[in-house]
Amino acid sequence: MPFKPLKIEDLRIGHYVKLECSWWRHPFAKNIFKVTTAAELRLIKKISKLTLFYDPELSDTGSEIEEKPPEGQGYSFPGSSAQVSGDQKVHLFDAERQDREEEAKEHKIRVLAEDRGKRREAYRERRNQLKKTERAYEDAAKQTKIALKNMASGDIAGLRMAENLLSDLTKSLGEDRIVMALLEVMNSKDTEDPLFVHAMNVCVLSMLVGKIMGLSGKDLTTLGLGALAHDIGYLKIPRAVCLTTAGFAREGANLKLHIEAGLSGIGRIPEFPEPGIQIIAQHHERLNGRGYPHGLTRDQISLLAKIVMIVDEYDELCNGQDDEEGLTPYEALSLMYKNATVRKTGEFDEEILILVIKTLGVYPPGTLVELNDGSIGVVISINPQCRTKPQVMIYESDVPQDEAVIVDLSQDEELSIEKSLRPQEISKVAKNYLCPNRVTGFFPSSSEISLFSQARQAVS
Structure with a gap:
C-alpha cells in the first residue's frame, strides 16, 4: 500500500513513516523506518519543515499503537495512594526498562548524527x-x-x-x-x-x-x-x-x-x-x-x-x-x-x-x-x-x-x-x-x- 499523509499530532509509536525533508534536518540513518520508541517520537516532532507520511499496512494497528491513557485514568506509581497490583508492578518494571532502552537509542542517534558530521x-x-x-x-x-x-x-x-x-x-x-x-x-x-x-x-x-x-x-x-x-x-x-x-x-x-x-x-x-x-x-x-x-x-x-x-x-x-x-x-x-x-x-x-x-x-x-x-x-x-x-x-x-x-x-x-x-x-x-x-x-x-x-x- 502506498504511503499516506499523516499529521504530526497523530504520530504514534508503531507507525511506519516516511520523512520528507532535507537530509540535514533529521538525525536518523534513513528517512523510512518504524517508530519504536518515545525518543524517536520526540525527535520527529522537533523536525522543522517536515512532511510526514505513513504506510498503514506496515504500521502496527489498533491497540498496538501507543495511545495516551484515557483522561482521569492515569498510571499508578510507587508511593501513590492507589493500590499497585502484580500486573501493574510488571508494567512499571517494563516502563523503566523501556526508558533505559530509549535513552540508549537517543544516545545512538546522537552518535550517528556526530558520525555523519565527521564524515x-x-x-x-x-x-x-x-x-x-x-x-x-x-x-x-x-x-x-x-x-x-x-x-x-x-x-x-x-x-x-x-x-x-x-x-x-x-x-x-x-x-x-x-x-x-x-x-x-x-x-x-x-x-x-x-x-x-x-x-x-x-x-x-x-x-x-x-x-x-x-x-x-x-x-x-x-x-x-x-x-x-x-x-x-x-x-x-x-x-x-x-x-x-x-x-x-x-x-x-x-x-x-x-x-x-x-x-x-x-x-x-x-x-x-x-x-x-x-x-x-x-x-x-x-x-x-x-x-x-x-x-x-x-x-x-x-x-x-x-x-x-x-x-x-x-x-x-x-x-x-x-x-x-x-x-x-x-x-x-x-x-x-x-x-x-x-x-x-x-x-x-x-x-x-x-x-x-x-x-x-x-x-x-x-x-x-x-x-x-x-x-x-x-x-x-x-x-x-x-x-x-x-x-x-x-x-x-x-x-x-x-x-x-x-x-x-x-x-x-x-x-x-x-x-x-x-x-x-x-x-x-x-x-x-x-x-x-x-x-x-x-x-x-x-x-x-x-x-x-x-x-x-x-x-x-
Missing part, C-alpha cells in the same frame, strides 16, 4: 586537498612539458627546471595527504599530451618506490630525472608515428628509435647524471635478455633502470592506447606477478616487483571493487599490515556522497573483497558517486617507510 568534514577535507593538488599537478605537467622539450634539444635550462620540479616532489613525498592526493589525481584520460602524463606517472611512482627502498637523496633525484626523461626520445620522432590519441603505438613504428633519439639529446647536456642516462638507455631491456636495444641481462642493467622498467610497464598496462583494453590496477599487478612467479618469464627483478606491489597494495587506491555482500565501492587507502583489506568507500544511493560510508575491511571480519571491477561494469550514477576517474594511487604510512627501509640491500 562530511572528512569528505570536504579530502575533496579540497584533491582540488588543490590537481591544480599543482596541472602546473607540474606544464613544467614537465617545457623541461622535456628543452632537454630533448640539449638545453641545460630544461635540466634545471626538472631539478626544481623534483625538489618540490621530494618534499611532497614526506607529506602523507599531499602524496595520496597527488597519486589520486594522476592518470586523467582528459589530456592531449599522454607522453607527459606518462612521464610524470612513472617519475612519481618510481621515486615513491625508491624512497621506500631507502635510496639516498642524490640517488632519488637521479631516479626521478631518468624516470621523467625515459621516453624523451619520442619528442624527436614525428608525433603521427609514435603517438595515438590515447597513448603509445605498440605497432607500426620502430620503437627502438626513441631510445637512440633520447640519448642523442640528453648527451648534449654534460651535467645530466650518468645513472639517469642508463635509465633512458635500459628501461626497455629485460633481465632475461629479451629486451632492447642491446639485449642486456640481469647484471648488466642498473638498479635504477630495474625500478623504472617495472613502473613503466605497470603504467602502460593501466593507461595504454585503448581505454577499453587498458587493465585495472589490480589486473595489471596480477598479470605482472603471474608472469614473474608462475610463468617464470624472467623479465623483471622479482624482489623489486614484489616491493612495487607492496607499495601499491594488492588493490591500489582507485580500484573499483565488489564486496562479498554485493555492495560496490572504490578503494581509497591501503592497509600496510593487511594488503587484501584496504579502506573502501561504499556506494549507497540513499546516502549523500559527502556522507559516504567508508569501511575499513581490516576491522570488519565479515566483509571482504569479492573481485575488482572495470568502470564500464557499474552504472553511470555509481561511477559519478565513487569518482574512479584516476586509476593509480597510493601513499604508505610512516611505518611503511620504516618497514621497507632495508629493502635496498635485498634488491641491489
